[in-house]
Amino acid sequence: MEKKFNKQVNKELLIFQGLSVVNIIFSAITLAIGIVFIVNNLFSLIESRNLIDYSTLYVFVGFALAGIGFFWILPSASLMDFVTDIQFKYFNKKTELNDEKIINLIIKMISYYREESRNIKRMIIISRLGGTFFILNGIISSIDFYIKLNSNLQITNHLIQILSLILMFSWGILSLFIPHFIKKFANLWELRVKKSEEAGVIFKKLLESN
Amino acid sequence: MKSRRTQYELYWEILIYCKNPRSFTSIIHKCNLNSKIGQEHIDFLKQKQYLLNIKESNKSFYKTSEKAQEFITLFSQIYRELFEENLTLVD
Numbered sequence: 001m002e003k004k005f006n007k008q009v010n011k012e013l014l015i016f017q018g019l020s021v022v023n024i025i026f027s028a029i030t031l032a033i034g035i036v037f038i039v040n041n042l043f044s045l046i047e048s049r050n051l052i053d054y055s056t057l058y059v060f061v062g063f064a065l066a067g068i069g070f071f072w073i074l075p076s077a078s079l080m081d082f083v084t085d086i087q088f089k090y091f092n093k094k095t096e097l098n099d100e101k102i103i104n105l106i107i108k109m110i111s112y113y114r115e116e117s118r119n120i121k122r123m124i125i126i127s128r129l130g131g132t133f134f135i136l137n138g139i140i141s142s143i144d145f146y147i148k149l150n151s152n153l154q155i156t157n158h159l160i161q162i163l164s165l166i167l168m169f170s171w172g173i174l175s176l177f178i179p180h181f182i183k184k185f186a187n188l189w190e191l192r193v194k195k196s197e198e199a200g201v202i203f204k205k206l207l208e209s210n
Numbered sequence: 211m212k213s214r215r216t217q218y219e220l221y222w223e224i225l226i227y228c229k230n231p232r233s234f235t236s237i238i239h240k241c242n243l244n245s246k247i248g249q250e251h252i253d254f255l256k257q258k259q260y261l262l263n264i265k266e267s268n269k270s271f272y273k274t275s276e277k278a279q280e281f282i283t284l285f286s287q288i289y290r291e292l293f294e295e296n297l298t299l300v301d
Contacts, residue, residue: 005293099286100226106289107219115214192292196216199288203218206281210258 005102009109010091012185017083019182023076023123026175030130031069037062054144061137068133072126075119082112110196113189120186124179131175138168220251222285224261225278231264231271 041058048055090097090105097105113120145161215223223241232240238248252272255261260278264271274282 008293103222103286103289104226106293107215107223110292111215111219195292196219196289199292200216200218202288203221203281203285206284207258210277 006091006097009105013083013087013091015181015185016079017087019178019185020076020080020083022174022178023127024073024080026127026130026171026178027069027072027076029069029171030065030072030133034062034064034066034069037065057140061133061140065130065133065137068126068130072123072130075116075123075126078116078119079123082116110189110192114193117186117190117193120182124182124186127175127179127182131172131177131179134168134172134175138165138172141165141168217251218285221255221260222282224251224255225274225282228261228272228274231266231273233269233271237272 037058039062041055041062045051045053045055045059086105086108090101141161142165145158145165148161149158220241220243224237227237227240234245234248234252237243237252238245241248243251252261255278256263256272258277260275260281261272262275264273
């Protein structure tokens, strides 16, 4: 039981940790790109004093990205905090996992999911939104790039722009991929939470029979 | 760390912790409960004779009874199964 449990919990924690790390990285990138978009384009917008410009669109995109990044980073950090806390408390070399500690850990994990399921669901939604935004922004930037291709820009500028487009599309696709893994685990925990609530009927019966 | 436990999970935690005699303060501290909720749970477990009240040198302690073993065993068994089941979903 102990070995099997250790292996399984470690596997789940590792994947949750990986997901939280990836989510923190992506949310930080989203936040940073959003801020860069706002700062860069707001100044050129003020200078040009022309609202009908690409800069206006980029400022809006920047605010949207910064908002998504900010709200995305909070549940990601909370998940990371939970995972590292469990790893520190239960899986350090000094701690020996006996039957009671195993059940105690199961309770901790189930009750955490019960409390945080909303945030995890929000992470799934925001992850998808982030991915969609990156892809949309990639498309807009591609159109912008195509238009600028006709002008006499240096080849290095083209290369930088192509690289940034590739990165943007890759981020977008990855951000859409992450929720797929989170959802898989969220479904499993959802099932555990549901079964733990169903088990309440059995405990109630036992307690009432006394 | 935030968490939301069911009453049965709390009963299990209290009963496991009280395998050795414990004071009321240490129970609510260890199980992270407020005194009102803690008192309610302890009263319930006392009423079910799962917890025994022991007086030692004018101090009151709570200790898990033999009778509580049925609940502890059932709870542990169900929660272990809960974790082991449906693992194929993520494999």
